[in-house]
Amino acid sequence: MPRSSTAEERRRKLLPLLAAAFGSLGYRRATTAELASRCDVQENTLYRLWPDKKAMFLAAVDFLFLRRMDKWKAAIDKTHSEDSHAVRLIELTGEDLGENGLYRIIFAALNETDDPDIKYALQRLYLRYHKRIEEEIVRHRKLTGAHKAAEDDDTAWALIALVAFMNIALDLELMNGRKRQQFFSTIAIQLLHLSP
Amino acid sequence: MPRSSTAEERRRKLLPLLAAAFGSLGYRRATTAELASRCDVQENTLYRLWPDKKAMFLAAVDFLFLRRMDKWKAAIDKTHSEDSHAVRLIELTGEDLGENGLYRIIFAALNETDDPDIKYALQRLYLRYHKRIEEEIVRHRKLTGAHKAAEDDDTAWALIALVAFMNIALDLELMNGRKRQQFFSTIAIQLLHLSP
DNA sequence: GCGTAGTGTAAGTGCGCACTTACGCTACAA
DNA sequence: TTGTAGCGTAAGTGCGCACTTACACTACGC
Numbered sequence: 359m360p361r362s363s364t365a366e367e368r369r370r371k372l373l374p375l376l377a378a379a380f381g382s383l384g385y386r387r388a389t390t391a392e393l394a395s396r397c398d399v400q401e402n403t404l405y406r407l408w409p410d411k412k413a414m415f416l417a418a419v420d421f422l423f424l425r426r427m428d429k430w431k432a433a434i435d436k437t438h439s440e441d442s443h444a445v446r447l448i449e450l451t452g453e454d455l456g457e458n459g460l461y462r463i464i465f466a467a468l469n470e471t472d473d474p475d476i477k478y479a480l481q482r483l484y485l486r487y488h489k490r491i492e493e494e495i496v497r498h499r500k501l502t503g504a505h506k507a508a509e510d511d512d513t514a515w516a517l518i519a520l521v522a523f524m525n526i527a528l529d530l531e532l533m534n535g536r537k538r539q540q541f542f543s544t545i546a547i548q549l550l551h552l553s554p
Numbered sequence: 555m556p557r558s559s560t561a562e563e564r565r566r567k568l569l570p571l572l573a574a575a576f577g578s579l580g581y582r583r584a585t586t587a588e589l590a591s592r593c594d595v596q597e598n599t600l601y602r603l604w605p606d607k608k609a610m611f612l613a614a615v616d617f618l619f620l621r622r623m624d625k626w627k628a629a630i631d632k633t634h635s636e637d638s639h640a641v642r643l644i645e646l647t648g649e650d651l652g653e654n655g656l657y658r659i660i661f662a663a664l665n666e667t668d669d670p671d672i673k674y675a676l677q678r679l680y681l682r683y684h685k686r687i688e689e690e691i692v693r694h695r696k697l698t699g700a701h702k703a704a705e706d707d708d709t710a711w712a713l714i715a716l717v718a719f720m721n722i723a724l725d726l727e728l729m730n731g732r733k734r735q736q737f738f739s740t741i742a743i744q745l746l747h748l749s750p
Numbered sequence: 751g752c753g754t755a756g757t758g759t760a761a762g763t764g765c766g767c768a769c770t771t772a773c774g775c776t777a778c779a780a
Numbered sequence: 781t782t783g784t785a786g787c788g789t790a791a792g793t794g795c796g797c798a799c800t801t802a803c804a805c806t807a808c809g810c
Binding site (some may be wrong): 384387465466468469471477485507509512516520522523526527529531532540545549 | 665727741744
Binding site (some may be wrong): 389390391401402405410411 | 796797798799800801
């Protein structure tokens with residue numbers, strides 16, 4: 359049997375490109391021809407690495423989520439241990455909103471929720487996301503002793519809602535960048551119930 | 555010239571059906587064949603009433619938005635003048651979330667924002683929506699004398715964000731109905747800064 | 751060297767769908 | 781009654797796109 363399998367490695371190399379393509383084009387406009395061209399390979403090659411377009415999409419979703427979590431981890435590692443992670447993450451989110459296309463890909467996926475695989479993947483993603491945020495809220499509230507206006511898990515969902523809408527606002531140009539950032543931090547802080 | 559134009563009337567009759575179809579199927583899955591079948595006419599007939607599928611879609615968006623506003627008006631008219639409209643509208647939103655497909659159609663449209671017409675229509679819709687909500691927040695705060703934790707317009711955007719996410723949560727079954735309603739009212743009240 | 755698993759390239763293929771054409775029928779204005 | 785604008789019905793048409801096939805080439809195990 360000749361040539362050791364390099365498929366896994368090739369998948370890893372192509373994923374960021376696929377993710378970027380899906381992120382900026384959405385599901386529909388990201389045609390297989392376009393994906394191939396952006397990866398600088400033939401369509402054929404993609405189909406040798408993934409069974410179909412949906413699989414490429416799901417792999418991309420997963421990749422972007424994990425990359426986002428890595429970014430959070432890196433940001434937190436640079437924070438002093440006694441500072442609030444939550445506040446740092448809010449700043450971070452305000453800054454590189456939409457940068458890596460995670461939300462655009464999620465919104466693209468939301469239109470495919472009739473497909474059970476896609477729906478399940480999104481569900482899992484949101485639940486993991488929620489869990490991660492709730493952890494930080496708990497930590498934040500313990501640290502600051504802030505009086506809770508809502509349960510931690512409700513606050514976590516509310517922050518997720520806020521971020522989702524920030525991306526809508528970005529896409530639709532509902533507010534300019536400065537305003538959007540001010541809006542986000544005002545409301546996020548209010549939700550954490552930290553008097554300014 | 556024979557037969558007086560009934561086109562306008564037919565459009566009015568078909569719009570609710572179109573809107574329902576787009577609302578439950580999204581843009582992509584709402585094929586022209588499917589639309590025609592749900593309206594119980596031939597595709598041809600639709601094309602005699604609107605120039606193309608996009609026009610049908612935009613008309614449906616507009617229709618749903620106006621219907622939602624009518625519903626609000628009706629709800630408010632039934633409220634005692636000294637009661638808070640805002641609280642009544644929050645209850646209402648919690649109850650018939652997703653009922654008329656407005657949000658599903660908006661999410662469908664969000665994937666078509668590369669089309670300037672669709673983007674512009676959404677922009678206009680959100681800005682009108684925001685303006686309407688802000689009015690109620692101003693009224694509410696004047697009425698209750700609640701101390702503001704955020705500007706009225708920020709609070710209005712935050713409520714819009716919340717409702718948008720409620721619909722995501724509904725689609726993805728992130729929470730059950732009871733939980734979702736509890737979450738929404740808790741956070742909405744917190745945003746209005748009315749102590750419970 | 752030789753056979754085979756995998757690679758690059760390119761030309762299909764078939765289907766779903768937005769949109770069109772064709773044509774006969776109907777109701778109204780003249 | 782007759783001409784015409786609009787209606788119903790049904791059969792296209794063409795194109796974009798997910799996915800496939802074909803085939804020559806290459807690297808590796810034997």
